[in-house]
Amino acid sequence: MTGLPLRVTRASWEAEGVIGLRLAAKDASPLPSWEPGAHIDVRLPSGLSRQYSLCGDPRERRHYDIAVRLEDAGRGGSAEIHGSALVGRDLTVSYVRNHFPLTEADEYLLIGGGIGITPLVPMIRALAEREVPWSAVYCGRGAETMAFRDELAALGGQRIRCVDTARETRPDLKGLIGRLGPGAAVYCCGPNSLLDAVSEVCEAAGVRYETEHFGAATASADAAAGDEVELELRRSGVSVVAGPETTLLQAIRDAGVEIESDCEEGYCGTCETGVLEGVPDHRDVVLSKTERAAGRTFMPCVSRACGRKLVLDL
Ligand code: FES
DSSP: OOSEEEEEEEEEEEETTEEEEEEEETTOOOOOOOOTTOEEEEEOTTSOEEEEEOOSOTTOTTOEEEEEEOOTTSOSHHHHHHHSOOTTOEEEEOOOBOSSOOOOOSEEEEEEEGGGGTTHHHHHHHHTTSSSOEEEEEEESSGGGOTTHHHHHHHHGGGEEEEETTTSOOOOHHHHHHTSOTTEEEEEEEOHHHHHHHHHHHHHHTOEEEEEEOSSOSOOSGGGOOSOEEEEETTTTEEEEEOTTSOHHHHHHHTTOOOOOSSSSSSSOTTOEEEEESOEEOOOSSSOHHHHHHTSEEOTTTOEESSSEEEEOO
C-alpha cells in the first residue's frame, strides 16, 4: 500500500468496545487535508489492511483520529487493534479518500448506527457551524457502547437524538424522512440492515440520500464471477476477455497492465479504475449511490459489466 508512514500517538477508550487511535507524522508535520466523510486505509503490523472513517476535526492538520469497534465476528483487524499496544508503532496509512462527501442541500438528516457514527461526527461538526437546518439520529445497542455521545450533545443539543435500541423502539424512519423538504439530503452510515431500511424509505419518499457501509464487506471475490466481459484498456492499447470465473482485476493483470489492489474483496477502494465506456455492474461496498449511478469508476476486483464490454482508463 502506498501512503504515509504515521505513528500512533494516542489510544483512547471511547465507549464499551470502541477504541480511538490518533495518528500523526513522526516530525509532527501537517497531514494532507480532508473533508467530512473521508476515510483512510491503515496497514496493521500483521499486514492486514483496514479502512476507517476519519472522525476528528479537518481543521486539525497535525493528526488523524479514527475509532475502531471490536467486531466479534470480524476478520481480525479490529481484534488486532484492540489486542495490541499500538501507541508508538509506525503504521502505513493510505492517502485520504472520500466516497461519502457532504454535498450541498437545503436540509440534512444524518442517521448513524453503531460505529457508523464516525463519518457523521465531522459532518455534524461542520453543519453545527452553518446556517442550515439539520438533525441527526444515532442508534446503538446499549448507551455504554455509543461513542461520541457527549461530544455530539455539545455540538447539536436537541438536534441529535440518541436511541438505545436495547431499551427503546427503533426510530420511525418513515416519519423522520417523510417530514423532509424537497431539497433535503439524508446521510446514513451503519450496518446493512439500517442502510437498506433508510434507502427503501428515501426512495419511496423521493428524498436524496447517500449511504456508507461499515463492517465486514458483503462483497467477495466469489461474487466477482459472472458472464464473460471484454475489457479494452484504452491507454495501454490492449484488450482482454475475462472468463466467467476470472475477476476483471485478474484479467487486467493477465493483459500485462499493472493495477494496484489491496483487499480484493471490494471494500478498500484501492483498485478503483476509471470507466470510459460501458456500464459497470457494481458489487463493491465502497462507492456511494451517486458514484454508482454516474458509472465513471468501478472496483474491478469484484465488479463486472452490465453489458459485454467495458472500456477502461488504464
Ligand atoms: S482491491 Fe480493495 S476494492 Fe478492489
